[in-house]
Structures are given as C-alpha cells and as structure tokens.
Amino acid sequence: MDQFIQQIINGISLGSIYALIALGYTMVYGIIKLINFAHCDVYMLGAYIGYYCMTFLHLGVVPSLLIAMILCTLLGVLIEKIAYKPLRNATRIAVLITAIGVSLFLEYGTMYFVSPQVRTFPPHIVKSMSAGIKLGNINLTFMQLMIVSVTVLLMVLLQLTVKRTRIGKAMRAVSLDVDAAELMGINVDTTISFTFALGSALAGAAGVLVGLYYNSINPLMGLLPGLKAFVAAVFGGIGIIPGAMIGGYFIGMVETFVAGYGYSMYRDAVVFAILILILIVKPAGLLGRNVREKV
Amino acid sequence: MVKQLNKKALIKPLALLVTFFIVQLLIQFNIINYYYQDILATICINIILAVSLNLITGFTGQFSLGHAGFMSIGAYACALTIQRVPTVYGFIAGVILGAMLAAFAGLLVGLPTLRLKGDYLAIATLGLSEIIRVMFINLDSITNGAAGLYLQYRFVNWFWLFVLTVMTVVLISNFVKSSHGRACISIREDEIAAEAVGINTTKYKVMAFMIGSFFAGVAGAVYASYFYFIEPNLFGFSKSIDILVVVVLGGLGSLSGSILAAAVLALISSFLQSFAAIRMVLYAVLLILIMLFRPGGLMGSRELSVAMLVELRKEAIAWLKAMPAKVLSAVRSITKGTGKHGGDKSASKGRFEG
Amino acid sequence: MKLLEAKKLTKSFGGLMAVSKVNMVINQGELVGLIGPNGAGKTTVFNLITGMYAPTSGTITLFDGSHGKTIHGLKPHKICNAGIARTFQNIRLFKDLTVLDNVRIAMHCSVKYGLLSCFLHLPRYRRDEQRIIDESIELLKIFNLDGKMDELARNLPYGEQRHLEIARALASRPKLLLLDEPAAGVNPAETAQLSEIIRKVRRLFNLTILLIEHDMSLVMKICERIYVLDFGSVIASGTPDEIKSNERVITAYLGEDAIDA
Numbered sequence: 001m002d003q004f005i006q007q008i009i010n011g012i013s014l015g016s017i018y019a020l021i022a023l024g025y026t027m028v029y030g031i032i033k034l035i036n037f038a039h040c041d042v043y044m045l046g047a048y049i050g051y052y053c054m055t056f057l058h059l060g061v062v063p064s065l066l067i068a069m070i071l072c073t074l075l076g077v078l079i080e081k082i083a084y085k086p087l088r089n090a091t092r093i094a095v096l097i098t099a100i101g102v103s104l105f106l107e108y109g110t111m112y113f114v115s116p117q118v119r120t121f122p123p124h125i126v127k128s129m130s131a132g133i134k135l136g137n138i139n140l141t142f143m144q145l146m147i148v149s150v151t152v153l154l155m156v157l158l159q160l161t162v163k164r165t166r167i168g169k170a171m172r173a174v175s176l177d178v179d180a181a182e183l184m185g186i187n188v189d190t191t192i193s194f195t196f197a198l199g200s201a202l203a204g205a206a207g208v209l210v211g212l213y214y215n216s217i218n219p220l221m222g223l224l225p226g227l228k229a230f231v232a233a234v235f236g237g238i239g240i241i242p243g244a245m246i247g248g249y250f251i252g253m254v255e256t257f258v259a260g261y262g263y264s265m266y267r268d269a270v271v272f273a274i275l276i277l278i279l280i281v282k283p284a285g286l287l288g289r290n291v292r293e294k295v
Numbered sequence: 296m297v298k299q300l301n302k303k304a305l306i307k308p309l310a311l312l313v314t315f316f317i318v319q320l321l322i323q324f325n326i327i328n329y330y331y332q333d334i335l336a337t338i339c340i341n342i343i344l345a346v347s348l349n350l351i352t353g354f355t356g357q358f359s360l361g362h363a364g365f366m367s368i369g370a371y372a373c374a375l376t377i378q379r380v381p382t383v384y385g386f387i388a389g390v391i392l393g394a395m396l397a398a399f400a401g402l403l404v405g406l407p408t409l410r411l412k413g414d415y416l417a418i419a420t421l422g423l424s425e426i427i428r429v430m431f432i433n434l435d436s437i438t439n440g441a442a443g444l445y446l447q448y449r450f451v452n453w454f455w456l457f458v459l460t461v462m463t464v465v466l467i468s469n470f471v472k473s474s475h476g477r478a479c480i481s482i483r484e485d486e487i488a489a490e491a492v493g494i495n496t497t498k499y500k501v502m503a504f505m506i507g508s509f510f511a512g513v514a515g516a517v518y519a520s521y522f523y524f525i526e527p528n529l530f531g532f533s534k535s536i537d538i539l540v541v542v543v544l545g546g547l548g549s550l551s552g553s554i555l556a557a558a559v560l561a562l563i564s565s566f567l568q569s570f571a572a573i574r575m576v577l578y579a580v581l582l583i584l585i586m587l588f589r590p591g592g593l594m595g596s597r598e599l600s601v602a603m604l605v606e607l608r609k610e611a612i613a614w615l616k617a618m619p620a621k622v623l624s625a626v627r628s629i630t631k632g633t634g635k636h637g638g639d640k641s642a643s644k645g646r647f648e649g
Numbered sequence: 650m651k652l653l654e655a656k657k658l659t660k661s662f663g664g665l666m667a668v669s670k671v672n673m674v675i676n677q678g679e680l681v682g683l684i685g686p687n688g689a690g691k692t693t694v695f696n697l698i699t700g701m702y703a704p705t706s707g708t709i710t711l712f713d714g715s716h717g718k719t720i721h722g723l724k725p726h727k728i729c730n731a732g733i734a735r736t737f738q739n740i741r742l743f744k745d746l747t748v749l750d751n752v753r754i755a756m757h758c759s760v761k762y763g764l765l766s767c768f769l770h771l772p773r774y775r776r777d778e779q780r781i782i783d784e785s786i787e788l789l790k791i792f793n794l795d796g797k798m799d800e801l802a803r804n805l806p807y808g809e810q811r812h813l814e815i816a817r818a819l820a821s822r823p824k825l826l827l828l829d830e831p832a833a834g835v836n837p838a839e840t841a842q843l844s845e846i847i848r849k850v851r852r853l854f855n856l857t858i859l860l861i862e863h864d865m866s867l868v869m870k871i872c873e874r875i876y877v878l879d880f881g882s883v884i885a886s887g888t889p890d891e892i893k894s895n896e897r898v899i900t901a902y903l904g905e906d907a908i909d910a
C-alpha cells in the first residue's frame with residue numbers, strides 16, 4: 001500500500017512535467033498544425049538556463065525559474081519568427097522538416113558551446129530540495145511539492161489567459177479558422193507568436209524543474225521527454241489544452257507504475273502501446289472530437 | 296519506331312553496367328579506398344531507405360515516422376542468419392528473410408493504424424518503431440540486448456550494394472508507373488475521390504506500406520552485413536527522421552530526387568567530418584536553409600530527365616537575369632521598413648472596403 | 650426494368666434527419682432528376698447510394714437483370730465496381746495529376762495484370778497499359794479533352810474540369826451515373842453544351858443517369874422523371890410537367906405565400 005501511494009506521488013510529479021511540456025506542443029499544433037520538434041529543445045535550454053543561474057549567478061530556485069521562463073519565451077518567439085513564419089504558406093511537411101532542423105541546431109549548438117558532458121546542480125540546492133516530509137515509508141520531497149504546485153499554478157494562469165483575455169480569445173479564434181480570424185481583424189502573426197511564447201515559457205519552467213528533480217542535464221535530454229509529452233498531447237486530443245494536462249498526468253502515472261513494479265525496461269514501450277491503442281479506438285484522442293470530412 | 300524504342304531501352308542498362316564496372320575498377324585500384332567505400336555503402340543504403348519511404352510518404356501520402364523500425368527487423372534477421380550460416384548463401388537468405396519479416400511487420404502495423412490520418416499516423420508509426428526497438432533491447436537472449444550484435448564476416452561488397460540498390464529503385468519505379476502505383480498516388484491526391492472511382496484505398500495503403508517495409512528490411516540487412524555491428528539504438532527515432540529528411544529534401548514523389556538527396560546528404564555529412572565539432576550544427580542550418588528556399592525539396596515531384604535539365608538551364612538563366620531587379624526591390628523594401636506581409640494585408644483590406 | 654431501388658432510406662446525423670424514409674426507383678436507361686431546396690438532403694442521398702455514408706436504416710438494391718444485390722453499407726470502391734459512378738458537387742479531381750492520369754486511375758478495376766507483371770513490366774503489363782491509354786484517349790475525345798491530356802487537371806478551365814470529372818466517372822464503365830450539380834458555376838453556353846454531352850454519353854454508353862441540379866431549365870429539358878426532396882423526404886415525383894404544377898413543390902421552393910399570391 002505504501003509503495004502504491006509512493007508511486008502515485010512520483011507519478012503525479014512526473015506527470016506534471018509531461019503536462020507542462022505537452023501544453024506547448026498542443027497549443028502550437030492547435031494553432032498552426034505543426035509538430036514543433038524544437039519544443040523539447042526549448043525545454044532542454046530551460047534546464048541549462050536554470051543551471052547557469054543557480055551555479056554561476058548563485059540565484060535561488062524561484063528567480064532561476066522565472067529567468068528561464070523569460071529567456072525561453074524569447075527563444076520560442078525567435079524560433080517562430082526566423083524559421084516558421086517564412087514558411088506560413090508552405091506544405092506542412094516542409095515546416096516539419098524545418099522544425100527538425102531547428103531541433104538539431106539547438107541540440108548540437110548547445111553541445112558545441114557547453115560540451116556534451118552531463119551536469120549536476122549545486123549540491124546545497126539539490127539537498128534542500130530533496131528534503132521533505134516522511135510519513136511512514138512514504139516520501140514527499142519539497143521538490144515534488146514544488147513541481148506540482150508550480151505546474152498547477154501555471155496551468156491555472158494558462159487557463160485564465162486562454163479563456164479570459166483578449167489574446168486568449170484570439171488564440172482560440174485562430175486555431176478554429178485562420179482566414180476567418182484574420183478577416184475579423186485579428187492579427188494572426190502576433191497571435192501565433194504569443195502561442196509560441198506561452199508554450200516556451202511552460203517548457204522553460206519544466207526544464208528547470210526536471211533538471212533539479214533528476215539532477216542531471218545534457219544537451220540531448222529533451223528528446224525522450226519531448227516525445228512522451230507529445231504522446232501525452234495526442235493521447236488527450238491534440239489541440240485541446242485540458243487534454244494535454246490529462247494526457248501528461250496519465251502518461252506520467254503509467255510510466256511510474258510500470259517502472260515501479262519492475263518493468264522499467266518496458267516503460268517506453270508501454271507508453272507507446274497505450275498511445276496506439278487510444279488512437280485506434282478513438283483516433284482524435286481522449287477529448288478530441290472526430291471530425292468527418294464533408295463529401 | 297520499334298528500333299528507336301529498343302535503342303532507348305538499352306541506354307539505361309548500359310549506363311548502369313558502365314557505372315558498375317568503373318566503380319569496380321576504381322575500388323580494385325584502391326582509388327576508392329575503404330573510407331570512400333563506406334560512404335558509398337551509406338549512400339546505397341540510404342537510397343534504398345529513401346526510395347522505399349518515398350513510396351509510402353511521397354507517393355501514397357501516408358506520413359510514416361517509423362521506417363527505422365522496419366529497417367531494424369531486416370538488420371537483426373540478416374545478422375542472426377549470418378551468425379548461424381556464415382556464408383554468402385546465409386547472407387542472401389538473411390536479406391530475403393529480413394525483407395519478408397519487415398514486410399510482415401508492415402502488414403501487422405499497417406492494418407490497424409492506416410485508418411489514421413496525417414500526423415496521427417506519423418505518431419502511431421513512431422510509437423510502433425519505438426516498441427520494436429524496446430523489444431530488441433529486451434530480447435537479449437536472441438539479440439544480445441542493448442550491447443548489440445557483432446558479425447565476423449562481411450559479405451556485402453560493391454556488387455551486392457549495386458545490385459540491391461538498382462533492384463530496389465527499378466522495382467519501386469516500375470510499381471509507381473503501373474496502375475497499382477497510380478492507385479497509390481490517387482490516395483495521396485484525394486482519398487475520397489479515389490474510393491469513388493473504385494480504388495480500394497485500404498488495400499493500397501497497406502500494400503504500399505508492405506512494399507516500403509520490405510525494402511526497408513533489405514536496407515537493414517545490407518547495413519548489418521556491411522558494417523557488421525548493429526544495436527537497437529541505431530534504429531531509433533532519429534534514424535527514421537534521417538530517412539524522412541532525405542525523402543523530403545529530394546522531393547516527395549520523386550525517386551530521382553531521393554537518390555540525389557541520399558548522395559548529396561552523405562557527401563555533405565562526410566565533408567563536414569573535418570569540422571566534427573560543429574558538423575551537426577552546420578547540417579541543421581543547411582536543412583533549414585534548403586527548406587526555407589526550396590520547400591518542395593530539390594526535385595519537387597518531378598523526375599530527372601534530359602528535358603528537365605534543359606528547362607532548368609532556362610530557369611537558371613531567367614533567374615539570374617531577374618536577380619538585379621530582385622536585389623533592388625529587396626533593398627527598397629528594407630529601407631522602407633515594410634515587410635512583404637504587411638503590404639499584402641493592406642492591399643487585401645483595400646479590396647474589401649472598395 | 651428496375652436498375653436501382655432504395656427502400657425507406659434513412660440517414661440521421663446525431664439528432665438531425667438528413668434523409669428520412671426515401672423510396673426511389675430508377676429504371677434501366679432512364680434519366681432521372683433529383684431536385685429540392687438547399688439542404689434538402691440530395692447530396693446525402695448520393696452519398697448513401699455510393700457508400701460514402703452507411704444508411705441509418707433502409708435498403709438499396711442494384712439490379713442486374715432480374716438479379717438484385719443489396720449494396721447499402723458496402724465500401725465506396727465496391728459500389729463503384731458494382732457499376733455506380735459519381736461526380737462531386739465541389740469538383741474532386743486529382744488536381745496535381747494530368748488529365749490522362751485522372752482517367753487512367755479510374756480504369757483501375759479493369760486492369761488485368763498482377764503485381765508480378767507490374768514490378769517486372771512484363772509483356773502483359775505493356776499490353777494492358779497500352780489498352781488503358783487507348784481507351785482513355787477515346788473517352789477524352791468525347792469531351793474534346795484529348796488535346797489537353799498532358800495538362801494538369803488544376804490548370805483546366807472550370808467548365809472543362811466538370812467535363813473531366815464526368816469522363817473520369819465513365820472510365821470505370823458504370824451502369825448508373827450520378828451527377829451532382831454538373832451545371833453549378835457553369836455559364837449558359839456551357840450548360841447547353843453540357844446537356845448535349847449528357848445526352849451523348851447516355852446514348853454511347855447505354856447509361857442510366859441520376860442527376861442533382863439547381864438549373865431548372867436543364868432539369869426540365871433533359872430529365873424524364875423527377876424526384877423532389879424537401880427536409881429529407883420525397884415530397885413529389887413524376888414527369889417534369891407534373892412536377893411543375895405540383896403545389897407542394899412550389900411551396901417547398903417559394904414558401905407558403907407564393908400559393909396565395
């Protein structure tokens with residue numbers, strides 16, 4: 001029983017991270033139908049920015065988190081402006097290949113500048129974060145508390161932005177119909193940039209949190225979590241914000257449980273098998289509506 | 296008329312034979328040394344992979360991100376066969392077995408997932424190839440797990456590389472030109488219309504998927520035998536992406552494009568070896584630049600032909616002639632400080648108000 | 650002699666009854682019109698007959714002589730191979746392929762060679778491909794498109810795209826041809842030409858035709874029988890003259906007030 005609860009706690013923590021990254025994928029996909037492969041590298045850079053803030057600027061966790069979010073926002077917008085915007089009218093697969101190019105650029109560019117070596121965060125911060133509450137055999141660390149609370153806070157903020165603000169309304173309009181939105185006087189370019197900004201900020205936060213949680217970062221750390229976060233987004237129904245959250249938590253849980261009960265070698269396979277099952281049963285994802293092409 | 300046709304039909308095989316013997320001689324005299332032979336092998340394997348993926352993605356329009364998974368099946372099947380029968384016959388059996396198993400996997404994967412469209416299919420195939428990879432890691436009693444398999448002998452030489460590559464290209468090109476191939480193309484163009492004119496779209500999607508997987512299996516087998524070391528992580532997500540990049544770069548729906556791109560990319564990548572540290576960065580920049588300036592790939596959906604080269608020459612001349620004007624207008628727009636997009640928008644606004 | 654019979658054909662999308670209990674008979678060799686106001690469910694009837702949708706209830710039977718075969722719920726390609734071809738309201742050509750390829754693709758079901766011949770380009774392949782090309786060109790000649798067979802379909806003028814779509818439908822050698830608004834967006838001169846073509850192909854191919862059309866002059870001129878659909882139900886059927894004077898039809902088209910005035 002204790003182990004079960006412990007797994008749930010671990011699963012929620014991991015799921016929070018996946019959810020944060022998945023949100024970026026899902027928003028960008030919802031608005032320009034692009035699998036933004038570079039998203040996982042924004043997350044990786046978030047982790048590095050956090051690392052440098054804490055190690056060299058000796059900042060605390062919260063200021064580092066904020067700085068990482070801000071810089072990642074800028075980076076996301078920059079990527080969109082330079083690489084994706086000129087291809088607004090190109091085929092989707094051309095944009096996809098560009099996204100792969102950007103992703104490779106960020107990964108190997110980072111590798112060039114900071115070396116492929118694995119880094120760890122300053123011990124005193126890691127130590128303070130991994131302290132926590134012990135209830136019998138169950139461990140709840142500050143780190144986990146922080147991951148969950150930061151995630152929930154950011155998700156609430158995101159929901160408010162999307163549902164209550166003007167730009168949020170514009171985002172929803174553009175994701176439904178770009179041309180109609182443009183005719184209604186919405187500045188589509190600004191809206192798309194804003195979507196990238198939001199997604200990248202969340203990815204930056206996730207990067208710092210993961211870096212601290214696992215206490216190991218490297219330039220290729222984004223690959224697998226990025227893939228799984230994307231799976232989470234598809235699982236929940238891509239383009240749907242609550243879907244990404246549910247998907248993130250679900251994938252996090254599944255992975256933790258499979259690993260926790262001794263099948264850690266198979267955990268990636270299980271995640272993908274579930275994804276394929278969902279797609280076959282419900283092709284548009286858990287919350288997605290199956291739109292039929294009109295004949 | 297008949298004689299002319301025969302002459303034309305002879306040119307291609309003749310050209311191929313000549314190419315084969317020239318390269319064979321160059322290898323014999325060690326002008327093409329081991330280093331270049333490796334590049335040659337990479338090019339051939341990439342051609343097989345790209346041409347077969349092009350059938351699935353470029354011609355049939357089914358977005359697959361799992362080609363490396365099928366390749367790995369061919370590679371393991373061939374490697375395991377060669378381990379047991381270390382002769383050239385073992386190698387041939389391995390290639391056939393690997394290709395058949397890969398095609399069978401293609402069938403298994405295709406039947407349920409090909410109902411999915413576009414990006415969803417891409418993600419499902421990506422997931423399946425990851426599952427295959429994890430399986431190979433975990434079946435360590437057979438596959439030696441993550442450590443991989445070493446082979447003692449290399450049976451693939453230039454002869455086999457050449458024969459298998461040419462065979463793949465010819466067979467797929469013949470398929471694409473047939474009625475069955477046109478059925479696949481019609482699915483890419485408009486699936487609903489294809490159904491309406493009597494094409495069993497499910498059957499042809501699965502068929503394209505199986506044929507594509509079959510040749511991916513061939514490529515895997517050749518890879519295993521040439522480089523005599525394989526491990527599951529060689530066939531991960533990034534390998535699938537590499538293949539897709541070749542296909543898109545060459546042009547979706549252009550076989551000669553795939554061949555060209557496979558060669559160009561292998562050469563670029565080996566040229567960049569001397570800048571090892573920033574090799575991948577440059578590669579990425581090149582990729583982005585090519586997509587920004589030629590989003591349809593090098594060849595679009597056209598095939599290389601003499602007529603096309605003539606046209607290309609004309610186009611290039613026209614382009615060069617238009618260059619000064621282009622530069623001028625670009626300079627002008629920069630100095631004015633208005634982007635192209637802004638200009639477009641105000642124009643369309645005017646139309647609506649007027 | 651009956652060629653196609655629909656009994657109590659019904660299709661609902663969620664709560665919406667798009668087509669409800671439609672009974673319809675089309676006889677061998679007839680040219681039947683299907684008219685009705687926008688949203689009456691005409692195209693849905695086409696989609697049900699051609700298998701794009703499976704009916705919620707009801708049956709569709711295709712007759713071959715006295716032998717009837719139920720076809721509802723079959724996949725579209727099976728229905729096409731059974732002998733029913735169609736065009737689309739919003740033209741669905743293979744736009745980036747040539748005119749010739751558009752027609753050749755639709756000849757797919759008549760292809761006799763198998764995969765082996767196709768991979769190796771055996772003599773059987775060459776013979777059959779030549780036959781397909783010859784037959785396609787014959788077909789294109791009827792529509793005066795043989796001179797443009799190497800052009801991309803997207804580059805044809807609108808009227809010719811409509812013609813090409815009919816040619817493509819004919820390439821699968823149907824017994825029954827369904828035309829969905831062939832005169833939509835076409836100018837009067839082209840409409841006249843269109844009715845000429847419809848007559849011609851009907852004669853040449855011994856065709857039965859079901860036609861959806863809003864251009865009443867065309868419908869009244871060429872159709873022998875007409876079904877009128879409103880809110881998913883058949884409200885009238887008969888010869889053009891009977892339909893012209895039918896009060897329910899006038900009401901459906903012009904509203905209640907039209908009768909009083």
